Amino acid sequence: MGYAGTTPFLLTPEEVQDITGFKLSRLQVDWLSRRGWRFEVNAIGRPVVARKYAEKMLGCADEEAVVLRPNFGALRAA
Template identity: 85%
Template structure:
């Protein structure tokens, strides 16, 4: 049976990444490292699992958006 990991990192996983137990120190660490995250109502940093995987170098690269070059259709 396939198990799907949760969308968000657990508080323990955030603690493991940052090395800090206190949420305010976790927030400081993530800000210094340039991570994107949200802070919930009780002050804990909330990090998406896929984002954390990319930041740690083990996730898929985001798909690049290819847009048509409409300028090439104009008469020269």
Template identity: 45%
Template sequence: MGAETLLFSFRYVHVWELSMSDTFLSKEEVAELTGRKYKRLQIEQLRKMGIPFWLNAVGAPIIARATIEGSREKVELPKPKWVPNVLKG
């Protein structure tokens, strides 16, 4: 039972890592994008470049891959709701 549990856990982590790399840029990609090695300098450069990011628990910038590559899905804007002329002001 112990070996099966370890094998299952390894497969779970492996699949999670693959899906995370598809979702976010790697540390190496962030360094290449910003031209900076250190987290503090990467954050400064991302702000200058206007690229949205989050900070993870250790203070490293996390960038969604879709931010850089663009969305592959066509997003439809919501249709404006009808408002009577009286309320339009």
């Protein structure tokens, strides 16, 4: 899963079960699909969800940093 001291990129199967309330993969897939979640299904039929996406969907993601970029248009107008 993850390296020591880091958060895994993907939710564990247990975490997907906790979110959906279902143990069977096909029911997890149905739950995620009906709610508009983005996920992939792996080779053994389990839904795979990115951790940051799940945090965003559950309303507990970190605020996105504001990226400031230079306004090159203002330089051309001068």
